[in-house]
Amino acid sequence: MLDTTTELRSLLKDPSLLEHRAYIGGQFVDGDGTFDVTNPARGDVIAQVADIKRPQVAGAIAQAEAAQKDWAKWTGKERAGVLRKWYDLMMANQEDLAVILTAEMGKPLAEARGEIAYGASFIEFFAEEAKRIYGETIPGHQRDKRITVLKQPIGVAASITPWNFPNAMITRKAGPALAAGCAFVARPAELTPLSATAIAVLADRAGIPAGVFNVVPSSNASETGLEFCENNAVRKLTFTGSTEVGRILMRQAADTVMKCSMELGGNAPFIVFDDADIDAAVEGAIMCKFRNNGQTCVCANRIYVQAGVYDEFAAKLKAAVEKMNIGDGLDDGIHFGPLINAKAVTKVQDHIADATAKGAEVILGGNPSELGGTFFQPTIVTGASKDMLFSTDETFGPLAPLFKFEDEDEVIALANDTIFGLASYFYAKDLSRVYKVAEELEYGIVGVNTGIISTELAPFGGVKQSGLGREGSHHGIEDYLEMKYICMSV
Numbered sequence: 282m283l284d285t286t287t288e289l290r291s292l293l294k295d296p297s298l299l300e301h302r303a304y305i306g307g308q309f310v311d312g313d314g315t316f317d318v319t320n321p322a323r324g325d326v327i328a329q330v331a332d333i334k335r336p337q338v339a340g341a342i343a344q345a346e347a348a349q350k351d352w353a354k355w356t357g358k359e360r361a362g363v364l365r366k367w368y369d370l371m372m373a374n375q376e377d378l379a380v381i382l383t384a385e386m387g388k389p390l391a392e393a394r395g396e397i398a399y400g401a402s403f404i405e406f407f408a409e410e411a412k413r414i415y416g417e418t419i420p421g422h423q424r425d426k427r428i429t430v431l432k433q434p435i436g437v438a439a440s441i442t443p444w445n446f447p448n449a450m451i452t453r454k455a456g457p458a459l460a461a462g463c464a465f466v467a468r469p470a471e472l473t474p475l476s477a478t479a480i481a482v483l484a485d486r487a488g489i490p491a492g493v494f495n496v497v498p499s500s501n502a503s504e505t506g507l508e509f510c511e512n513n514a515v516r517k518l519t520f521t522g523s524t525e526v527g528r529i530l531m532r533q534a535a536d537t538v539m540k541c542s543m544e545l546g547g548n549a550p551f552i553v554f555d556d557a558d559i560d561a562a563v564e565g566a567i568m569c570k571f572r573n574n575g576q577t578c579v580c581a582n583r584i585y586v587q588a589g590v591y592d593e594f595a596a597k598l599k600a601a602v603e604k605m606n607i608g609d610g611l612d613d614g615i616h617f618g619p620l621i622n623a624k625a626v627t628k629v630q631d632h633i634a635d636a637t638a639k640g641a642e643v644i645l646g647g648n649p650s651e652l653g654g655t656f657f658q659p660t661i662v663t664g665a666s667k668d669m670l671f672s673t674d675e676t677f678g679p680l681a682p683l684f685k686f687e688d689e690d691e692v693i694a695l696a697n698d699t700i701f702g703l704a705s706y707f708y709a710k711d712l713s714r715v716y717k718v719a720e721e722l723e724y725g726i727v728g729v730n731t732g733i734i735s736t737e738l739a740p741f742g743g744v745k746q747s748g749l750g751r752e753g754s755h756h757g758i759e760d761y762l763e764m765k766y767i768c769m770s771v
């Protein structure tokens with residue numbers, strides 16, 4: 282367990298990765314004051330980070346605008362080379378990056394290691410994509426006309442990201458942006474800026490040109506967001522976070538007709554049909570519901586189980602979760618770290634209280650952990666119904682509500698009855714059922730007989746009020762490119 286910055290630094294092979302300054306124009310700089318970063322497992326301050334106010338944010342944007350002009354002139358292959366070096370440095374420093382991530386966010390070290398590899402995979406993938414940004418020629422509309430289409434970088438991209446994946450949510454944006462020839466200004470979540478400044482240290486070492494990649498930590502998110510939206514040098518806003526904040530940013534971005542990518546909130550259904558492999562479904566539900574302590578946008582928020590297998594599934598899920606451990610993410614064998622803060626604990630408690638008041642039964646957990654702080658018992662409730670809060674609101678914590686259903690049409694209607702449309706999951710064997718349900722679920726992502734869908738190779742994103750655009754896959758780079766049509770008279 283950690284007590285001070287000194288102790289955290291002592292855990293690192295390369296203590297210089299614990300960087301408290303901002304990274305602007307290729308320099309590590311102080312801000313206008315600092316803000317505290319705490320370890321959620323203990324509540325102690327592990328760093329005091331440079332607080333970058335709006336004038337310095339504007340300065341970072343200006344540096345990015347200047348650097349982007351030359352960066353865009355690099356060939357795709359040249360950009361690929363330096364991005365590959367960045368990837369190699371991330372993987373060579375995976376353990377230190379994971380320790381820093383767990384210290385500031387709380388997830389178990391094994392999950393943090395996984396996030397570093399996942400985050401780095403976007404840099405690796407888009408380094409390769411940098412060489413494949415193809416234009417096209419189109420047969421002219423008149424004998425003397427020649428039509429050419431170019432794909433060119435959009436310019437300066439600004440990002441605002443959440444605390445729950447403080448590494449991967451940045452690299453999932455910076456990878457395609459830099460590969461496309463854009464410059465990038467990242468504002469990490471104030472709760473978890475150290476993962477961002479650590480990859481800035483590695484970007485500098487990789488030889489990414491000064492001003493191409495910038496990190497501007499700040500305590501005042503809305504001020505930074507306003508600068509990003511109002512500064513005409515920014516041509517792309519890429520946001521990952523709640524739908525509520527996404528709406529605010531889209532309204533602000535409208536004034537400069539800013540292109541936006543939005544990766545927003547979810548409320549994922551997880552459906553178990555009576556022909557499912559129940560043991561596989563239990564394993565998938567645990568990974569899908571309890572990864573990152575339930576604090577992911579794609580976590581199962583509602584678990585629907587067909588009547589004929591409901592009792593078996595509930596009993597097996599309870600038996601499996603009972604064996605899992607709560608504790609400090611830096612300790613060995615931990616499955617559940619702390620929740621990010623007291624507000625997160627309150628939300629889980631509110632959802633449990635609402636459900637039990639409306640007839641649900643707690644069959645496991647239901648209370649804060651005896652460890653105190655923001656540790657909370659993994660919780661399973663049965664008798665869940667659609668009038669309960671978790672049916673419409675993202676819990677973002679270790680609460681698994683089990684709903685009973687009778688048939689396919691009923692559960693598809695229940696699953697789709699939400700303003701969200703990010704991830705969904707179901708377990709079944711019958712092929713016609715698999716096709717029908719996968720096609721009728723109104724979500725950007727459908728996991729079939731799996732609870733984990735995260736990969737850099739696929740287009741990740743939501744429909745309805747879960748977002749705009751896709752991150753990952755060859756589609757992911759399109760959001761950082763503009764298409765130019767050249768009509769030439771010969």
Ligand SMILES: NC(=O)c1ccc[n+]([C@@H]2O[C@H](COP(=O)([O-])OP(=O)(O)OC[C@H]3O[C@@H](n4cnc5c(N)ncnc54)[C@H](O)[C@@H]3O)[C@@H](O)[C@H]2O)c1
Nearest residue numbers: 442443444469470502503506522523526544545546547578
């Ligand atoms: N779709 C995805 O890929 C994805 C991934 C991770 C998290 N999320 C969603 O994010 C939410 C949890 O993360 P969170 O609590 O950090 O979300 P949040 O929306 O509260 O904050 C996200 C980021 O926006 C900043 N922010 C807050 N208000 C702002 C404002 N007015 N202007 C500019 N920036 C502002 C925050 O400081 C943070 O850095 C959940 O809804 C989750 O589903 C979505």
Ligand SMILES: O=C[C@H](O)CS(=O)(=O)O
Nearest residue numbers: 445446576577578579735
């Ligand atoms: O929390 C949201 C992340 O996007 C989760 S994932 O690891 O990318 O699936």
